[in-house]
Amino acid sequence: MTNRLASCSCGQLTAQVDGDPVRVSICHCLACQRRTGSVFGQQARFHREHVSLSGESCEYVRVGDEGSHVTFHFCPRCGSTVCYELEGLETYLAIPVGAFADPDFPPPSVSVYEERMHSWVVPPADAQHYP
Ligand SMILES: [Zn+2]
Ligand SMILES: [Zn+2]
Numbered sequence: 001m002t003n004r005l006a007s008c009s010c011g012q013l014t015a016q017v018d019g020d021p022v023r024v025s026i027c028h029c030l031a032c033q034r035r036t037g038s039v040f041g042q043q044a045r046f047h048r049e050h051v052s053l054s055g056e057s058c059e060y061v062r063v064g065d066e067g068s069h070v071t072f073h074f075c076p077r078c079g080s081t082v083c084y085e086l087e088g089l090e091t092y093l094a095i096p097v098g099a100f101a102d103p104d105f106p107p108p109s110v111s112v113y114e115e116r117m118h119s120w121v122v123p124p125a126d127a128q129h130y131p
Contacts, residue, residue, distance in 0.1 A: 006099035008080035013055035013073075015083050015095055017046050024097065025110035026127075028117040031062060035072070035081065039118045042097040042108055043084075051093045053083060 006015040021044035032041035057073040064070060069087040074080060083093045097105055111123035112130045123129065 004100055004102065004105075006082055006095045007101070008055075008075035008078050008082050008099070010075060010078040010080075012077055013057050013075040013080070013082045014053070015093075015099070016052040016054070017095065018050040019046075020106065021046050021095075022092070023110065024106050024108045025112060026108045026123060027112050028115075028121070029113035030116055031064075032113075033116075035062075036096070036098070038098075040121060043094040044097050044100075044105070045089075045092045045094050048091055048093050051083065051095070055082075057082070 001019050004017050023045040026040050026042045028040045033039055056076055058076045060072045062070045070084055072081045072084040081096055082099050083095050107124050109127050111127045114129055115131045
């Protein structure tokens with residue numbers, strides 16, 4: 001089984017995950033652009049029991065367009081988000097794919113908020129696309 005380690009920039013906060021993600025998606029929404037500092041967010045969803053968190057974290061709760069809450073866990077020293085929880089999907093944890101710093105990580109199969117997508121971005125053709 002594949003083991004992967006996600007880490008914040010300074011290495012203090014980590015998430016060890018067992019096995020492959022159940023879902024990998026990219027999100028082009030403006031809130032994800034602000035959160036990441038990039039033009040889209042990419043996240044991998046894992047069953048919670050396959051994730052081991054280590055280190056200190058702070059929380060930030062974002063309220064989505066439909067009123068749902070997303071709780072981000074980030075490093076108090078360097079500010080990188082290493083995992084987050086989606087309300088209604090409590091059996092899972094999402095890990096920002098960049099935190100794995102692994103160019104061989106599985107590509108996204110889902111692309112959401114494409115109406116906010118930067119014009120030069122080209123999601124994988126075989127992904128599911130949502131406006
Ligand atoms: Zn850190
Ligand atoms: Zn988003």
